[in-house]
Amino acid sequence: MLVNEMVQLGAKRSGIRELFEYGLRNKAEIGAENVFDFSIGNPSVPAPEAVQDAYKEIAARKDTVKVHGYTSATGAMSVREAIAKNLNERFGCGARAQNLFFTCGAAPALMSTMKAMCVADAEYIVLAPYFPEYPTFIHAVGGKIVVVPANTTDFDLHVEDIEPYYTEHTQAIIINSPNNPSGVVYKKEALEALAAQLRRMSGKFGHPIYLIADEPYRELVFDGLETPFIPNIYENTVVCYSWSKSLSLPGERIGYVFVPDACADSVDLFNAVAGSARALGHICAPTTSQYIVEKCCGLMPDIAAYDENRKTLYKGLTEMGYTCVYPHGAFYMLLKAPFGTALEFSERAKDFNILVPPCEPFGCPGYLRLSTCVSHEMILKSLPAFKALIEAGL
């Protein structure tokens, strides 16, 4: 006997994955250069050369037991110290090594954090559009997802939209900025308003409401903007971070949970994160990856290619009559379906060899997500196809 729900979950492919695999078949048939694949969010900018150098240096270390061995479950102390120092230099946030729990990327960081807080009847507020794995994660830890619909005027953070969704069971709100899929970066003022609201609601319901900041795109911001460091704005913030996007290391599975001292019950919360990770089978984050980020945490990503891509695509598409949300961060752009439903548009786009997933799984019907972490050449070549598509209609 097997758990049917897990069988279904494992057998079900995400729409994005299906489109990506359709693209692989399509590329084999008509040539990769003729398929305009905007489906998947795999960084196209290579990891910085310094990462390769760090790999070589670590691989050449004499103490191979240390290089390939387990670290403590929380992460190697030297690595935690290096990241705490880096966070303090950048954000002046009083981080200590003891506040950092290393994970196999942002996804397990989120799972461990959600599970740590999941008391009976726990509710998690998420803002649409949201990362499509949130519902799975929240359900898996035994919580209830509460979705605030997207504010389609600008896809930004409007605290008045969230107000009606708090209840006595609200344990946390999950914020993802820079946002996947909208590319919106929440501004300091909006986050301050959210902090004030969370303090008021915590007082009203008599327990702290945590903010889980899901931040794998923290450094991917354009137009001279900065991503505000949320623990400096709201004390009960837990940060889930990874180097998957910033250093283009998604396959190396390395990230962390940061539980600041200022967080309510911070020591217990940290232990609960560690305990939850343990209950989910965590032993330690990959050791070599830990040493890589110890050496490379000071590096900033080269965002020039993503910047150029988003500008070219936004200009090209809006000039043709498409409506897009101008992205200030991450490497995605939202496109409003110009005809039909998003699913119908996505299907029709395939006739023009354009692969663009609908945003229903992101809780945002009527929109599609374009990944701009692709080659610039592909973007340029795709523009005539987009023109033909909008002219053809359904």
Ligand code: PLP
């Ligand atoms: N959160 C968001 C918003 C993401 O877009 C992703 C990956 O695409 C993740 C979390 C998971 O990141 P990781 O690969 O580091 O687990």
